[in-house]
Amino acid sequence: GENVEQHPSTLSVQEGDSAVIKCTYSDSASNYFPWYKQELGKGPQLIIDIRSNVGEKKDQRIAVTLNKTAKHFSLHITETQPEDSAVYFCAASRTDSWGKFQFGAGTQVVVTP
Amino acid sequence: KAGVTQTPRYLIKTRGQQVTLSCSPISGHRSVSWYQQTPGQGLQFLFEYFSETQRNKGNFPGRFSGRQFSNSRSEMNVSTLELGDSALYLCASSLAWASSYEQYFGPGTRLTVT
Numbered sequence: 001g002e003n004v005e006q007h008p009s010t011l012s013v014q015e016g017d018s019a020v021i022k023c024t025y026s027d028s029a030s031n032y033f034p035w036y037k038q039e040l041g042k043g044p045q046l047i048i049d050i051r052s053n054v055g056e057k058k059d060q061r062i063a064v065t066l067n068k069t070a071k072h073f074s075l076h077i078t079e080t081q082p083e084d085s086a087v088y089f090c091a092a093s094r095t096d097s098w099g100k101f102q103f104g105a106g107t108q109v110v111v112t113p
Numbered sequence: 114k115a116g117v118t119q120t121p122r123y124l125i126k127t128r129g130q131q132v133t134l135s136c137s138p139i140s141g142h143r144s145v146s147w148y149q150q151t152p153g154q155g156l157q158f159l160f161e162y163f164s165e166t167q168r169n170k171g172n173f174p175g176r177f178s179g180r181q182f183s184n185s186r187s188e189m190n191v192s193t194l195e196l197g198d199s200a201l202y203l204c205a206s207s208l209a210w211a212s213s214y215e216q217y218f219g220p221g222t223r224l225t226v227t
Contacts, residue, residue, distance in 0.1 A: 032214045043117075043203050043218035044156075051214075089156065093214065099146040099161030099207060100169045101216065106155060 002027040004092050006104025013080050013111055021107045023090035024072040030092040033073050034101070035064060038087045047088075048075070080111045114140060117206050117219035125225045131192040134222045138185050138206030145187040146216060147179060150201040159202075162187055163209055191224075199226045 003026040013019045025033075031052035036044035050057045050064045050073065057064050061080075066073040077084055087108050091101040118137045126132050138145050146169075147159040158171040162181035179189040185206075191198055201223050205216040 034215065036218070041220075043220045046215055046217060049215060091156075095214065097169055098163070098209060099144050099205075099216070100158050100171070101146070101148075101156075102158070103148075103156040 002030060002092055002094075002102040004090060004102050004104045006090050006107060008107060009105065010108045011110070013109070015080060015082060015111055015113050017080055019075075019077040019080055019084070019109055019111075021075045021088055021090065021109075022072060023074070023092075023104050024070075025092040025102075026071070027092065027094065027102075028071065029094045029096075031095060032093045033064070033066060034091050034093075035062075035075050036089045036091065038089065038106075044089060077109075080109075082111050082113055085109055085111045117204060117217055119202075119204055119219040119222050121222060122220065123223045123225075125227060126194050127227055128194055128196060130194050131190060132194060132224060133188055133190045134202055134204075134224070136187045136189075136204035136206075136219060138187070138204075139217060142206035142208050142217075143185055144207040144209035145181055145185065146205045146207070147187070147189050148203045148205065149173075150203055150221070151199075156203070159189065194226045196226050198224065200224060 034049035038044045063076040090104040093101045144163045146161040161169040181187045201221040203221045205218045207216045
């Protein structure tokens with residue numbers, strides 16, 4: 001089955017710097033890759049996603065890139081702010097396994113002022 | 114539009130008991146997925162329902178079951194609770210139509226088994 005590895009497990013950045021989180025997946029049939037942000041005491045919040053027919057997607061300070069050949073995708077956060085501090089999860093899924101997301105282990109991001 | 118709601122938010126049960134958790138999806142969403150989140154295992158897929166039918170199932174024992182009603186609301190049940198079932202149980206809803214794959218999570222139900 002699908003296996004998703006996520007690195008690093010913790011990331012400490014200065015406010016204003018960039019943060020990058022990387023994930024690799026094993027199932028070449030995976031075609032949808034969302035990223036979630038989870039704050040303490042809350043459920044995961046979808047922040048950006050990318051489909052296998054696209055190489056990059058941006059939404060303000062957040063961007064995601066996908067390399068299908070290497071089977072890895074990354075989240076980039078620019079100009080980090082203290083409110084970006086949270087746990088970030090990547091996930092992978094395939095549309096013939098509808099609703100079944102395989103999640104990475106998560107990255108604890110701490111943005112220090 | 115209201116988000117995904119889950120009840121109850123917190124629950125304490127004793128080993129051997131059974132528990133039922135409820136999830137109301139976003140209005141118009143027909144797919145509901147359930148996940149278990151623990152510090153050790155992370156987010157693990159339990160099952161997914163669409164139009165009252167289970168379409169996908171994760172690798173959990175038969176003590177974990179679920180159902181979906183005609184209004185898309187879903188419940189999951191855990192029988193004969195074990196200490197290891199202590200976790201945050203999350204449900205996520207999706208439009209599950211055409212090319213809409215996005216899943217939106219609720220706040221979760223924190224289950225503690227003593």
